[in-house]
Amino acid sequence: MTGPLSGIKVVEIASLAPAPFGCMVLADLGADVLRVERAGAPGDGLTPPDGPLDRGKRNVKLNLKDGDDLRTLFALVEKADVFVEGFRPGVAERLGIGPADLEKHNPRLIYGRMTGWGQQGPLASTAGHDINYIALTGTLDLIGRPGERPVPPGNIIGDFAGGGMLLAMGVLAALYERERSGKGQVIDAAMVDGAALYTAFMHGMHAAGLWNQPRGENALDGGAPFYDTYECADGRYVAVGCVEFPFYIQLLAALGIDDPELPFQLDPTGWPQLKEVIGAKFKERTRDEWAALFADSDACVTPVLSPWEAHEHAHNQTRGAFIEVNGVRQPAPAPRFSRTPAAHPEPPTADESTVRKLLSDWMVPDTHIERLLG
Numbered sequence: 032m033t034g035p036l037s038g039i040k041v042v043e044i045a046s047l048a049p050a051p052f053g054c055m056v057l058a059d060l061g062a063d064v065l066r067v068e069r070a071g072a073p074g075d076g077l078t079p080p081d082g083p084l085d086r087g088k089r090n091v092k093l094n095l096k097d098g099d100d101l102r103t104l105f106a107l108v109e110k111a112d113v114f115v116e117g118f119r120p121g122v123a124e125r126l127g128i129g130p131a132d133l134e135k136h137n138p139r140l141i142y143g144r145m146t147g148w149g150q151q152g153p154l155a156s157t158a159g160h161d162i163n164y165i166a167l168t169g170t171l172d173l174i175g176r177p178g179e180r181p182v183p184p185g186n187i188i189g190d191f192a193g194g195g196m197l198l199a200m201g202v203l204a205a206l207y208e209r210e211r212s213g214k215g216q217v218i219d220a221a222m223v224d225g226a227a228l229y230t231a232f233m234h235g236m237h238a239a240g241l242w243n244q245p246r247g248e249n250a251l252d253g254g255a256p257f258y259d260t261y262e263c264a265d266g267r268y269v270a271v272g273c274v275e276f277p278f279y280i281q282l283l284a285a286l287g288i289d290d291p292e293l294p295f296q297l298d299p300t301g302w303p304q305l306k307e308v309i310g311a312k313f314k315e316r317t318r319d320e321w322a323a324l325f326a327d328s329d330a331c332v333t334p335v336l337s338p339w340e341a342h343e344h345a346h347n348q349t350r351g352a353f354i355e356v357n358g359v360r361q362p363a364p365a366p367r368f369s370r371t372p373a374a375h376p377e378p379p380t381a382d383e384s385t386v387r388k389l390l391s392d393w394m395v396p397d398t399h400i401e402r403l404l405g
Contacts, residue, residue, distance in 0.1 A: 034061020034364075034373040039112045039206065040393055042067060042104075043088070044095075044128075046117030048186070049222060050145035051084040052195030054115055057202060058087035059364035059373050063389060065107065066379070070094045083361040086376035089386045091403040095126050099402065104128065105136045106399040113202055115143040120150050130217045140215040141205040145198050147189075149221030161189030161222070168227040177247035177254070193225025244299075250274070256305035257282070257296060260335055267318035268335040269325075271309075281330040286312040 039062040043054040051066075058064040066085065070092035093100040108114060114133060116123050123129045123144075130142045144150060147159040154167075165171040165188050166181075175182040198220040205216055236242035241250070248254040257279050260268045273279040279296050283289070288308060294301020313321065318334050325332035336344060342353035342360060354363045357378035364373040380386070383404050390400045 033371060034059070035368055035371045037061035037371070039063065040110060041065065041113040041115065042107050042111045044114075044116040044118075045069060046145070048084065049190045049194030050115050050117035050143075050198065052191050053143070053145065053198035053202070053220075054088070054195075055084045055086060056196065056199040057113070059376060061371070061373060062113070063393070064088040065111075065389065066090045067104065067107075068092045070100070081379045083356065083359060085379035086356050086361075088379045089389050090379055090381040091386060093403070095128065101127060103399040103402045105133075106395055107393070107403075108133050108136045108140060110393040110395055111137065111140060112206065113141045113143060115145065115198070115202075117145040120146065120155050134215065138215060139209060139213065141202055141209065142215065142217045143198050143202055143220060144218060145194060145220050147194075147222045149223060150219045154223075161186035161194075164189040164193065164222040165226045168223060168230065170226045170230055172246060173230070173233060173252060175246050177245060179247070181246065188229060189222045189226050193227075193229060194220065194222040197222075197225035197228070248299075254299070254302065256302050256309050259306070261310050261313040263313055263316060263318040263321060265317040265319075269313060269318055269321050270333050270335050272331040272333075274331075278329050278331050281328055282309075282332065285324060285328060285330055285332075288312060 036057060039057070041054060041057055041062050041064040043050065043064055043066045045051075045066050045068045054064050054066070064087060066088045068090060093104055095101060095104065116128070118126075124132070130144075133140055133142060146155070147164055148154040148157065162171065162183050165184075170188055171181045171183065173181075174184055198218065201218040201220050205218055209215060233242055236249075236251075243249075244254060246252065251258050251274075253259045257271060257273045260270050262268055271282065273282045276296060286309065290308075293308065294304055296305075316324075321332065322334040334344075341347055347353060351363055353360055354375060355361075356376050364376065367373075386404060387400060390403065395403075
């Protein structure tokens, strides 16, 4: 393994998207991630098919309700730096693998807990999904057109930005702190907390009187003509983000708009008129024609690409922003490092020789290795 986390050992209890994403980030950065799938419960839907979130990981199976398998898990924990689980509060404790249980085997262990609602609170033990977490924090209310219902932004904000990435950041911070204290600690990474965190800027704007209009009528939520998407002649779209006045002037010039009677850029009462004028211009050419025209401009205009065509854009190609792993196109590891670059991710594997080498490098006793591979 290469990358800044080379040598860091992570035990991940298999779960759904947020925790696997956080552990994917750790694996991308060079950590050895051993994913423990729960044996003895086939078809329970808890372990989805392998995909990009599992890249760079090694897989084993254990029955966490079996005493011998549990002792094997403890043997792994003794060698690990990080342990990650995505159970509802109290489940890990009932299985005998809660923070207090594992601390006995490794007081330096960083214990990451990935949940939706967190470890405490009235909703802590209830079910939920991304849409629920972002709804309760006010995040979902920000997204949508005026007078229309809020639009779910996939499961990006709660599961991945506010969940898995928050977990990975917490792990990195705890590892750094351990260098000074020599002690492990527990990370309560809750998607509801992460979703709230991502609205910090909007709270500041609101306090300054700059984000007080209903959904879709503010400067950065599609209300302003200089920060929105526009339909082109072919039915596809461009994104416009010329907030600063010099960039806005470049937009008007490129569109051929030269009307001294037009409303001022920052006058909200004139925004509907400006949108109509700008929108009519964008409908005169196709998306890709506009993309070519604005390619070297500071007008902040870009094509709205689908996830399945983004890899074709010249900028993404030059940076290698997308790669293929096991025949599946996916985003490349990020960020990038000058001295310890991340390696090209490998597919997840349960190959006996590969897993055996990893466990031997961890100095896991042979008796437990045979059980993990059996």
